[in-house]
Amino acid sequence: MQSELANDPTLVGVAERQAEGTGPRDHQECDQGYDERSGRPIDEPRRSVNVWWRPRPVHHLTIVSTTVADRVTVAGWVGSTNLGDELLFRQMGWLLADRGVAVSAPSIAPAATAAIHGAQAPTPDTFGHLRPSALRRRLVTSDALVFGPGGLLQDETGIWNLPYHLHRIHAARRISVPWAGIGLGADGLTTARGRAQVQRALVDHTAIAVRDEPSAEALRALGIERVVRAADLAFLTPPPDVERDGALGVCLRAPQTGRLRPAALGRAPRWPDQQAQAMADALDDAARSTGLVVRFVALDATHDGPVHRQVAERMATPAQVLEPDLDAVVATLGRLEAIATMRYHGAVLAAAGGAAVVALPFSPKLRSLVADLGPGACVLATGADTPAPGLADALVGALAGRDHLPEAVERLRILAGRNVDVLDDLLEAS
Numbered sequence: 001m002q003s004e005l006a007n008d009p010t011l012v013g014v015a016e017r018q019a020e021g022t023g024p025r026d027h028q029e030c031d032q033g034y035d036e037r038s039g040r041p042i043d044e045p046r047r048s049v050n051v052w053w054r055p056r057p058v059h060h061l062t063i064v065s066t067t068v069a070d071r072v073t074v075a076g077w078v079g080s081t082n083l084g085d086e087l088l089f090r091q092m093g094w095l096l097a098d099r100g101v102a103v104s105a106p107s108i109a110p111a112a113t114a115a116i117h118g119a120q121a122p123t124p125d126t127f128g129h130l131r132p133s134a135l136r137r138r139l140v141t142s143d144a145l146v147f148g149p150g151g152l153l154q155d156e157t158g159i160w161n162l163p164y165h166l167h168r169i170h171a172a173r174r175i176s177v178p179w180a181g182i183g184l185g186a187d188g189l190t191t192a193r194g195r196a197q198v199q200r201a202l203v204d205h206t207a208i209a210v211r212d213e214p215s216a217e218a219l220r221a222l223g224i225e226r227v228v229r230a231a232d233l234a235f236l237t238p239p240p241d242v243e244r245d246g247a248l249g250v251c252l253r254a255p256q257t258g259r260l261r262p263a264a265l266g267r268a269p270r271w272p273d274q275q276a277q278a279m280a281d282a283l284d285d286a287a288r289s290t291g292l293v294v295r296f297v298a299l300d301a302t303h304d305g306p307v308h309r310q311v312a313e314r315m316a317t318p319a320q321v322l323e324p325d326l327d328a329v330v331a332t333l334g335r336l337e338a339i340a341t342m343r344y345h346g347a348v349l350a351a352a353g354g355a356a357v358v359a360l361p362f363s364p365k366l367r368s369l370v371a372d373l374g375p376g377a378c379v380l381a382t383g384a385d386t387p388a389p390g391l392a393d394a395l396v397g398a399l400a401g402r403d404h405l406p407e408a409v410e411r412l413r414i415l416a417g418r419n420v421d422v423l424d425d426l427l428e429a430s
Contacts, residue, residue, distance in 0.1 A: 069143035069427040071102045073177075075168040076150050079107030079129065081302040083329045084234070084345030086116065088149040088183060090326065091233050093120045095423060104138040106131075106168070116326060135171055143430035145172040145179035146423070147205075149233045151344070151365055153198055153215070154188025157256055162194050166201040173204055180426040181208035182419050183233035186215035187364045195222055206429050209422040212368040228422055231372070231415035234348045240331040242353075247320070248292035248395070249339035249355065250283065251346035252311065253362065254303040269306040276307075280314035282391040283340075287317045289392040290399065292337055294319040299329065299343045338395050338402075340380075344369065351377065352409050356398035358391065374408045375401030 074092055077085040089105070096103050103124040107113040110126035117124050127134040139145065145168065152165045172179045181202070189195050199222040202208060209230040210216050216229045254269055270276075283294050294317065296308035301323040312319045324332045333339070333346060334353035341347050342362040347369055351357050357377035359366035370377040380394050 069099075069101050069430045071104060071142045072096055072144045072146055072427075072430075073104045073106075073135075073138050073142040073168075073172075074124075074146045075106060075165070076146075076148055077152065077165075078105050079109040079113045079126070081300050083299045083324070083326055084343065084348075085150050086326050087237065087329070087345065087349075088233050089113075090117060090120075091236055092146065092149060092182070093117055093124060095420060097121055099424075099427060101143075101427065104142060106135055132167075132171070135168065136175075139172055139175060139177050142177060144426050145169070145177050146426070147179055147181045147184070148209075149183025149211075149419070151185030151188060151211075153184055153186035153219075154190075155194035156188040156190045156363065159193075162197045166197060169201045178206060178426060178430045179204070180206045180422050181210070182422055183230065183416075184208060184210050184215065185212065185232075185365050186210055186218045187212065187368055189218055198222060199224070206426045207422045209419045212365070212372060214364065214368045228418050229415065230418035230422070231412040232345075232348055232369075233416060233419055234345055235352065235409070235413045235416040236419075237330055237349070237352070239352060240334040242331050242334050244337050244354065245335045246292055247295040247336050248283075248286060248290060249333060249336040249341070249346065249350055250294060250296045250308070250311075251299055251339065251341040251343040252279070252296070252304055252307045252360075253300070253342045254307050269303065270310050271307055276310045277314050279311050280316075283311070283319070284315055284317045286340070286392040286395050290338065290395055295336070296321045297329075297332055297336075297346065298323045299346055304343075338399055340391060340395065342366075347373075347377070351405055354402065354405055356395065356402040356405075358394045358398050372408065372412055374404045376403070376405035376408065377401075 074089065076089055076092070078089050080086070093103055097120050102122050105113070105124050105126050106129040107126040108129050110128055113126045114123060125138070127138065147169055153162070155162050169179060186198070189198060198219070202219065202224045205226065207226045207228050208219065208224065209228040210219065211230060211232040213229060216227050219227045255271065287294050294315065296312055296319060298304045298308055305323055308321050312321050322332060330349055333349040336350050336353065336355040338356040338358070339346055339350040340358045340360055341350070342360045344363070344365050347357045347359060347366065351373050357370065357373060359370050359377065359379045361380060367379055370379050376398055378394050378398050380390060
């Protein structure tokens with residue numbers, strides 16, 4: 001056994017690379033881990049120096065993997081109150097932990113992120129998302145950057161979203177850190193300026209995996225190379241062992257801020273009263289037509305919870321209002337018979353459990369997902385300000401077509417596996 005491993009050309013190549021070490025790249029002259037001009041360590045606290053090249057960790061030959069990466073920086077939307085984004089980060093952490101790779105990540109709330117995801121081995125190294133020096137230090141000691149997962153490539157929610165996310169790619173490229181996009185959405189690029197920003201940033205990557213065909217088409221139209229059509233990373237989440245319990249899930253969301261106002265400054269917590277009453281009336285009709293119990297499920301309790309309570313208190317039929325945490329949200333959505341949702345991952349997780357899906361008008365990404373799910377899903381064709389009329393009929397139709405969902409979900413799970421292929425290729429390239 002040992003002699004066979006010793007002669008394996010792949011492992012021999014890894015061992016030879018370890019023995020040789022990795023010296024400075026072209027046009028990069030300095031001693032490893034030191035500033036050439038001063039001879040002081042580049043990671044010395046409170047010292048700012050130019051990074052001429054990034055130190056490479058020593059890799060140890062093992063018999064379980066040929067991956068040579070030890071640490072990856074994951075740049076998604078981490079530490080928010082949105083359970084969908086937190087679920088994606090957890091899934092990415094699992095994939096990297098399975099490969100023996102440690103994770104660093106910028107987070108809106110580093111301490112909370114470390115606590116929530118601390119069960120991963122090893123625990124993610126999190127740092128403040130508005131600290132460029134901390135990002136640079138992590139990239140210097142990382143073997144690669146994962147950009148994503150999530151719908152990061154969009155400007156429909158405001159002008160600040162793209163600069164906020166894309167600066168992490170620029171930071172990685174400046175010090176020649178290999179990078180890839182994984183599980184990305186890009187069908188929310190609505191302006192010429194936003195498309196130009198993406199076009200300038202998305203270069204020098206190993207590959208970019210996107211979650212739907214419109215996202216792939218949007219990037220290819222910009223001349224982006226090596227675009228891989230995958231599916232949302234949440235489709236790789238293990239299905240919960242639960243039974244459906246006769247509930248109609250409802251995932252609404254708070255009004256979006258104006259385009260000139262950063263989302264981090266908060267959103268208006270309530271709908272206009274007329275809109276809330278229209279939704280309450282429509283849900284009453286849907287409950288009577290389907291015989292299902294209405295169950296509000298908040299994927300962002302801070303922002304969506306007030307809207308759920310606002311609508312629920314106007315309903316004539318009984319309604320449940322739930323605000324699950326990250327550990328409970330998959331099972332909560334897996335119990336539903338059907339869902340009416342403005343939240344993308346509400347649709348993903350409910351459909352994965354076999355629930356019929358009615359997407360309420362909000363974002364192009366929901367239309368893309370409905371197209372992939374087939375007859376067991378539909379988009380309610382009404383205006384954004386009056387999303388309620390026709391909801392009962394739409395639910396009845398989606399319930400009638402949900403026998404097709406298992407096949408559609410399985411196809412999306414297979415496509416989601418392409419994210420893993422892109423990740424493995426990135427780790428090998430590092």
